[in-house]
Structure formats: structure tokens, C-alpha cells
Amino acid sequence: MSKGQIKWIRSLKDKKTREESQTFVVETEKSVVELLQSNWTVQKIICTEVFAQKHAQLLKKYPAERLLMLSESEIVQASQLENNKSALAVVQMPPKNAQPQAEGFCLYLDHIQDPGNLGTIVRIADWYGLQRVFCSLNTVDIYNPKSISASMGSFLRVSVHYVELDWLKNYPHVILGADMTGKNLHEIALPAQALLVIGNEGHGISYEVKALVHQFISIPRFGEAESLNAGVATAIICDNWRRAHKQ
Amino acid sequence: MSKGQIKWIRSLKDKKTREESQTFVVETEKSVVELLQSNWTVQKIICTEVFAQKHAQLLKKYPAERLLMLSESEIVQASQLENNKSALAVVQMPPKNAQPQAEGFCLYLDHIQDPGNLGTIVRIADWYGLQRVFCSLNTVDIYNPKSISASMGSFLRVSVHYVELDWLKNYPHVILGADMTGKNLHEIALPAQALLVIGNEGHGISYEVKALVHQFISIPRFGEAESLNAGVATAIICDNWRRAHKQ
Numbered sequence: 001m002s003k004g005q006i007k008w009i010r011s012l013k014d015k016k017t018r019e020e021s022q023t024f025v026v027e028t029e030k031s032v033v034e035l036l037q038s039n040w041t042v043q044k045i046i047c048t049e050v051f052a053q054k055h056a057q058l059l060k061k062y063p064a065e066r067l068l069m070l071s072e073s074e075i076v077q078a079s080q081l082e083n084n085k086s087a088l089a090v091v092q093m094p095p096k097n098a099q100p101q102a103e104g105f106c107l108y109l110d111h112i113q114d115p116g117n118l119g120t121i122v123r124i125a126d127w128y129g130l131q132r133v134f135c136s137l138n139t140v141d142i143y144n145p146k147s148i149s150a151s152m153g154s155f156l157r158v159s160v161h162y163v164e165l166d167w168l169k170n171y172p173h174v175i176l177g178a179d180m181t182g183k184n185l186h187e188i189a190l191p192a193q194a195l196l197v198i199g200n201e202g203h204g205i206s207y208e209v210k211a212l213v214h215q216f217i218s219i220p221r222f223g224e225a226e227s228l229n230a231g232v233a234t235a236i237i238c239d240n241w242r243r244a245h246k247q
Numbered sequence: 248m249s250k251g252q253i254k255w256i257r258s259l260k261d262k263k264t265r266e267e268s269q270t271f272v273v274e275t276e277k278s279v280v281e282l283l284q285s286n287w288t289v290q291k292i293i294c295t296e297v298f299a300q301k302h303a304q305l306l307k308k309y310p311a312e313r314l315l316m317l318s319e320s321e322i323v324q325a326s327q328l329e330n331n332k333s334a335l336a337v338v339q340m341p342p343k344n345a346q347p348q349a350e351g352f353c354l355y356l357d358h359i360q361d362p363g364n365l366g367t368i369v370r371i372a373d374w375y376g377l378q379r380v381f382c383s384l385n386t387v388d389i390y391n392p393k394s395i396s397a398s399m400g401s402f403l404r405v406s407v408h409y410v411e412l413d414w415l416k417n418y419p420h421v422i423l424g425a426d427m428t429g430k431n432l433h434e435i436a437l438p439a440q441a442l443l444v445i446g447n448e449g450h451g452i453s454y455e456v457k458a459l460v461h462q463f464i465s466i467p468r469f470g471e472a473e474s475l476n477a478g479v480a481t482a483i484i485c486d487n488w489r490r491a492h493k494q
Contacts, residue, residue: 124479129469154472186490222376222489225401228482232371235479236486242469243433 005068009046009078009090015141022093024143027079032087033058034153040091047087048072080145093143100132100161102171104193105241108134110209111200112230115140119150120231121198126154128238133160134167134195136209168212171195175214177205178233182216190217190241198234252315256293256325256337262388269340271390274326279334280305281400287338294334295319327392340390347379347408349418351440352488355381357456358447359477362387366397367478368445373401375485380407381414381442383456415459418442422461424452425480429463437464437488445481 011017012025023043026035029051035042036058045059046068052059059067070078072085079088107125112118118140125133140147142160151158168175173193197213199205205213219228219236228236258264259272270290273282276298282289283305292306293315299306306314317325319332326335354372359365365387372380387394389407398405415422420440444460446452452460466475466483475483 120476120479123472124475126470126472127466127468127475129471152472152474157471219374219486220489221374222493223373224376224404225370225373225399227399228371228374229367232367232479232482235475235483239466239483239486242467246469 006074006078009088010080012090013080013145015144018093018141018143023090024093024148025080025088025145026091026148027081027084027088027145028149029086031149031153032089034156035089035091038156040094040156042066042089042091044068044090045087046070046075046078046089048075048085051086081149094159097159097161100134100159100163102132102134102173102195105130105238105245106132106134106195107234108136108168108175108195108197108209109139110136110197110205111203112139112198113201114230115144115146116150117201117230118142118144119147119152119155121234122147122151122158122160123154124231124235124238125158126151127235128242130238131158133158135160135162136206137162137164165208168195168209171212175212177210177213177216178218178237179205179210179213179216180218180227182218184220185217185237185240186220188215188217190244192245194241196234196237196241198230201230253321253325256335257327259337260327260392262391265340265388265390270337271340271395272327272335272392273338273395274328274331274335274392275396276333278396278400279336281403282336282338285403287341287403289313289336289338291315291337292334293317293322293325293336295322295332298333328396341406344406344408347381347406347410349379349381349420349442352377352485352492353379353381353442354481355383355415355422355442355444355456356386357383357444357452358450359386359445360448361477362391362393363397364448364477365389365391366394366399366402368481369394369398369405369407370401371478371482371485372405373398374482375489377485378405380405382407382409383453384409384411412455415442415456418459422459424457424460424463425465425484426452426457426460426463427465427474429465431467432464432484432487433467435462435464437491439492441488443481443484443488445477448477 018024044066049069174191175195177197265271296316421438422442424444
């Protein structure tokens, strides 16, 4: 591989470059395989010979010029993750949905900063069958390689939308906020249609968003830990919601 | 600080050195402050002048020779974590409990490999008021700096015991295993006294431990994600257990 190509792939770790080219990188065998099974537009697949042989069936539909076979050490060089030795793919971003529908139970992430947390939350949304995750504009980018990796392929199924505060003001259903001061999750009835706001890792829900929350809910605590991390809190609330709304 | 001291502190990142010296390192302002508020035996506190002034009250009870004031950049050098610029402490391990009691709801971690996952699980145990976490001998060390950091101070309150398989064979209560093939968590009654087995991140519960499980339980899935991570799964099951057993 030319140094230019490695440079191009590595440049996609920057959000600005991703935005301009409307492309991002998917890494590791598991995620690339899931990607190839989807109907997303893959611009380039870069993989080892071992990967290409193992997944020959999946690769058949791609013209030869979209495929690039490299050694393990070259893959490591091009990768942005530490543990990837087998494959990466340059993928076209899906078109942005200007008016995403807000039906059922959805999440709204208010300034989530850690890309791993964002990916984990998308994975949890996928597990619980939620279709959409909305994010404040200052939430970390879903196309960050660490977000994509932590989502374990769930980014292919859950759509993530970045929205202005005005969007939240016009939300048609109940807005719930996860907050330590809220009502005990085990003692209230969660509505079938709602938006659950998850706040920033260190500071919780922002002032502006708090003003729009209709009901604060809390996860009952029985011991002394000060808090739970954002992904864990999201999962517990989704599980409680699913207990009441199985369909 | 002499290079020797930096070397000594950094050497405690190895389990063998920790075992031999029966000491480990606690890092970052938040964790060190919680430590100083506890009754654990602190051998050395290494911190910036800013930290020492801010927490003068807490530091008063320590003789001067246990305190070492350093610059931010020296702290960074001695640290094993990336984000620590303010304080670290060398701490004596508590004595090992040869016959840890197994009452109430406890966890058993079967070959958890990631230190961050272990710390997160200890934090979750603390949140839900569980007193003990048991670990297979091949589970990562709780005194690993990344485990200690991820536990967010909960290592001070939840005791972690490494036990042989024989211990599990003689467990006096029901043994539950988290496994995708198990009964739906939302549809069964969880016993008040039980041990919940959480398996390895990639391979689940080992063959030997599976043979000792009385009942497998699963977290109901409504979407398409293949799995949930170990910490998230633990939290959801603990939350369901607490719904049935509030005391």
C-alpha cells in the first residue's frame, strides 16, 4: 500500500475529514463482516489474505478495484484501533434524515463525550430494539472509530441523529431525564412513548435540557457507589421500560 | 523524586510485584480522596502541592515522611493511568479472608479478563449493596491499576475474593448463570440468596463452571445486538434482583 493510502485512511480519524468526504472507517474482522452483510455502501475493503479467503463468499459482490490485500503489519499501521490486524473498510455515510420520526421509546444523549460510551449505548439500544438515538450537537461523533468499534455492529441497525435544542422543544411525547433526584424507576409506570435523556458523564443533564424534561427518574441505589456509568444507566432504564412494554 | 522511587511505584503495575510487597497503587484525585477517608493503611501519598493544600484536613493524620510532594509532570511520570496529574498512593492490601461468607446475593466472575470490566462490576455491586464479589483464579487482578480506577472507589467497600473451583462446588445456595440460553429474567422469580455467575467476555461461562450452575438466566432481547458487555449484563440482573428483594 502506498503511504498516501495509509495517510488517507488514517486521516479519517478526524471528524472534519469524515464530514468533508462523507466517509468513515469500520475496523476489525467482526465489524467488517457485519458491514459486508449489510446494504451499506462500502468504498474500499482493506484486508489480509487470510480474511479474504475466509470471507470470499461475502467479498464476491465487490469489484476487484475496491479490494486491497495487505499484510497484517500494514493493517496495523493503517488502523486507528489497537487490536485490529485483519480488516478495515472505508464506508459511505448514509444520507442524513432531516426529519427523523420520534416514535416509541427513544434516547437523547446530552453531551456524551466518550466515544466508547456512545458506541455502548447504541449497542444497548439495538439489544432493546430501539430504532433511534438522538444526540445533542456537542455529543461525540458516532463515526469516531472508537464509537463504531464499541457499537459492535449496532451502528448498522440503530440510526443516530444529531439535533438542535429546538428539536427537543418540539418533541411530541413525554421527555424523561435520568437523574439521581428523580422518582424511583421501580415505583413508577414508564410511558410507552417517551424520550429518555441521558446526561454527560461528569455533569449530568445540562441546564437547558433539564428545563425541557417532564419527569426525572432515578435508578434505585442500595449501596454506596456515587454513580453508575452512562451506558450501564441506559441499559437498566431500557430494561425496566421493556418489562412494561414488551412490544 | 528519585528515579528509584518512580521505578518502585511503576513496578507495582505488575501483579507479581504487588503480591510480593502486598501493596498496590491508587490513582487520581477522586480515588485518593476516598481512600484517605477510609481506614485502609496508606504507606505513601504522592501528590501535587495543589492537592495537598486542597485536602490538608484529610492529610493531617499522616506523618510527614509518608507524604511526598511532586510536580504535575512527575506525577504523570509515576502514574500508570493516562489521566492522572494530581495524586497517587501506595496502599497495603487488606488481609485475605480464608473463609469468606457467602450470604445474600453475590457475584462470581468466571475468567473476566478486562480490568476495566472488573472495576465496573465492583462499582455496580457497590451500587446495588452487594458485599462480595468472588472471582475464578484466572480472573484479572482487582489490584490492577485499571481495575482500581474503574471501580471509582468501590473497591474500598466491596470485598473481592479469588476462589478455587472447589469453593464453588460447596456453595450453600442456588448458583445462577447468565447465559443466552437461560430463562427470561423478566419471567422468573430470583431467589433472595444466590450466586450469580458472569462469564468471560468472549466465551461466556466455562465448561467446568457451567456444570455447577443450577439455573441459567438470560436478559430478554428485543432487537438484534449479539450480546451485551459483562458489566451491563451484571447491572441489569442486579437491578432485577433488587426489584424483588429490596432489603
